[in-house]
Amino acid sequence: MLEIEKIFKRIIQRVNINLRDLAFDVSPFVTGHIDLEQMNKFYAFYGITSDIPLDLKLIHSSLAGSYFLGKCRVTDSLLYKSDIRGDELKRKDSTFQYKNFNIDLTEDELIDIKTSALIKTLVHNYSHDPETPERFFIKNTLSLDYANIHGSPSDGCFLGPFATVDLTTMRDCVIGAYSFIQAGEINHLEVNPGTIWVNSPGQFNFLYQYPADKLQHYIQVTAGGYPQGLLIDFIEEHEESFNRVFDAANLENTIKVPETASLDRYAVVLPSTKICENVLVAQRAYLENSYLGRGSNAQENCFIINSHLQGCNVTAHGAKIVEADLQSNVFVGFNSFLYGKQGSRISIGTGSIVMPHTIIDCKESLSIPADTLLWGLITNQAELEMNSIQLDDLRKINTSTNQGNMHFEGHGASFVEAFRHRVNHILEANGAFFHEHNNNVKGHAQNNRKLSLNTIQPFLFGEMQGVYPDITILPQG
Amino acid sequence: MEVNKYTVKDLMVPISEYATVPIGTTLFGAILALEEAQENFDHGKYQHRAILVLDDKNKVVGRLSQLRVLNAMDAADNYSRYEQLKIFKFSDTHIEKVSEKDRLARKIFTEEALKKVAKKLVNEFMQKPNPDEYVAETSAIDMAIHKMAAGAHQSLLATRGDEIVGVLRLSDVFAATFHTLKELEVV
Numbered sequence: 001m002l003e004i005e006k007i008f009k010r011i012i013q014r015v016n017i018n019l020r021d022l023a024f025d026v027s028p029f030v031t032g033h034i035d036l037e038q039m040n041k042f043y044a045f046y047g048i049t050s051d052i053p054l055d056l057k058l059i060h061s062s063l064a065g066s067y068f069l070g071k072c073r074v075t076d077s078l079l080y081k082s083d084i085r086g087d088e089l090k091r092k093d094s095t096f097q098y099k100n101f102n103i104d105l106t107e108d109e110l111i112d113i114k115t116s117a118l119i120k121t122l123v124h125n126y127s128h129d130p131e132t133p134e135r136f137f138i139k140n141t142l143s144l145d146y147a148n149i150h151g152s153p154s155d156g157c158f159l160g161p162f163a164t165v166d167l168t169t170m171r172d173c174v175i176g177a178y179s180f181i182q183a184g185e186i187n188h189l190e191v192n193p194g195t196i197w198v199n200s201p202g203q204f205n206f207l208y209q210y211p212a213d214k215l216q217h218y219i220q221v222t223a224g225g226y227p228q229g230l231l232i233d234f235i236e237e238h239e240e241s242f243n244r245v246f247d248a249a250n251l252e253n254t255i256k257v258p259e260t261a262s263l264d265r266y267a268v269v270l271p272s273t274k275i276c277e278n279v280l281v282a283q284r285a286y287l288e289n290s291y292l293g294r295g296s297n298a299q300e301n302c303f304i305i306n307s308h309l310q311g312c313n314v315t316a317h318g319a320k321i322v323e324a325d326l327q328s329n330v331f332v333g334f335n336s337f338l339y340g341k342q343g344s345r346i347s348i349g350t351g352s353i354v355m356p357h358t359i360i361d362c363k364e365s366l367s368i369p370a371d372t373l374l375w376g377l378i379t380n381q382a383e384l385e386m387n388s389i390q391l392d393d394l395r396k397i398n399t400s401t402n403q404g405n406m407h408f409e410g411h412g413a414s415f416v417e418a419f420r421h422r423v424n425h426i427l428e429a430n431g432a433f434f435h436e437h438n439n440n441v442k443g444h445a446q447n448n449r450k451l452s453l454n455t456i457q458p459f460l461f462g463e464m465q466g467v468y469p470d471i472t473i474l475p476q477g
Numbered sequence: 478m479e480v481n482k483y484t485v486k487d488l489m490v491p492i493s494e495y496a497t498v499p500i501g502t503t504l505f506g507a508i509l510a511l512e513e514a515q516e517n518f519d520h521g522k523y524q525h526r527a528i529l530v531l532d533d534k535n536k537v538v539g540r541l542s543q544l545r546v547l548n549a550m551d552a553a554d555n556y557s558r559y560e561q562l563k564i565f566k567f568s569d570t571h572i573e574k575v576s577e578k579d580r581l582a583r584k585i586f587t588e589e590a591l592k593k594v595a596k597k598l599v600n601e602f603m604q605k606p607n608p609d610e611y612v613a614e615t616s617a618i619d620m621a622i623h624k625m626a627a628g629a630h631q632s633l634l635a636t637r638g639d640e641i642v643g644v645l646r647l648s649d650v651f652a653a654t655f656h657t658l659k660e661l662e663v664v
Contacts, residue, residue, distance in 0.1 A: 197565050199566060201566070207565045207567070209561065400570070402575050409568060
């Protein structure tokens, strides 16, 4: 048996042990899902920049096609085409505020991945767990295609394809496909596919659940099979363009990028696309015939096609925008799929919030007014009315409401302000507000321009094929 | 004065005499199984009030009480929805508000509604046994009374090793207690 098979087998066993209370067996979802014998064909790479501490420890792991930035340790794990982005980790001597606690950090925060398999997964942000402020751990965890582990330490969990866990510590949980969870802390919880849950105890609680039969058209996972559905088909249709950027050693920029914007070397940009000032385009983003106005961003695994983003638009990790016109300050959450068509475009007014994991798949033009909150599955005007609310109306809610499959309880104003605050923070962190009149405070858009990349290779032959040698990378001195 | 020291085994209904159905049975199928078990059961005057759900290895994976059946009729398509709201920390007030809205929008005792609920599977409505609902068949009745009282359980699952061998019903425990009390000739 190859060493990589032993590593994978051990991970599956560890995850299953953690999930025994839920009687959940991950084996059927992963066996045969990735071809372990092909893992020696992909190199891994890491970013170097003077702004982010370089501290990589890679031990007894396979890292095929994965990317690392910042302080990361990977042990006894299998990472396939995953992005481990440590550019927002907390720094030594900074103070992390959690409720009434001011927690002083005595060392740089570390992303610590142990006995886990992450497949096409994004790991980003920092640990929001006050118990482990200097360690963003991912342990005994298995995640499938296009999952996002965002500021969410994890122990003993399974994330289905396109699942996102945001700012939540999770232990012994199963997160179904296309579910989004932001709840602070969850334990021993099995989340059905297509569950969108945003909970801030004492403040608000938002829940939407996709009708299971309708979600299957977009994503479904059957035991023993590869994830299927329109979301997978859509990504596969564009995969060829990524092969070109990953295969080439050097690539010339095909478009002009302003001094204050950054276009990642591993992004795909096709004509005729315009990138304005303070724009951030992350790796594995795909832009085609689109306009990204000042301060907009396209994060990892985003697709923006035949669309116009006026400015300060957040396109969060994995969001897809096709045939759409977005006025300024529209937020499109994680893994959302705005799927307009030629002749039936989607237009969204200023300041609107598209909740994470929203699908708009319309055969008619849809026009969404400014300052609207949207969620769930919208395929026509009637569903748009059912799955949206004006932010001003939401602000007035202080008890609870229910629209279709959506339930909301708590203070609507707190919910809106929490989102507004978060969107503003994302724009700031991404460098959208960089300006001489704003003290030239830089964000990722400006800092990433100084990023260089190194590649590392696995053993090509023998029992260790596909496994990387143990490597420690530290700056000199 | 020495009182009769009952064990769980003395009072339980053996699993072979209890109403059981395989997982995947419809609600109507489960009710028929309950009726059949009641007809064949002639120990005491108390009838079975629950149905045990077995997996393909004949292990008990759930229990369906009469109240659960009524809940199924009341909630119709919304039963699992209310369960989800509980899991995702919505208040009882909100769940009650939603269920009240649903109730007003539909009638329970119509031919169409009853036929629909009859076709639903027990998997959706059964209750998974909690760890405190098991009691060893060799345990003294004291232990069973303690578990029933502490957990407000209508019955306990009696075990022999890993196997479930019977059901200890509240009615049987109560009858035994009452019988002993009578023997004590309490004035």
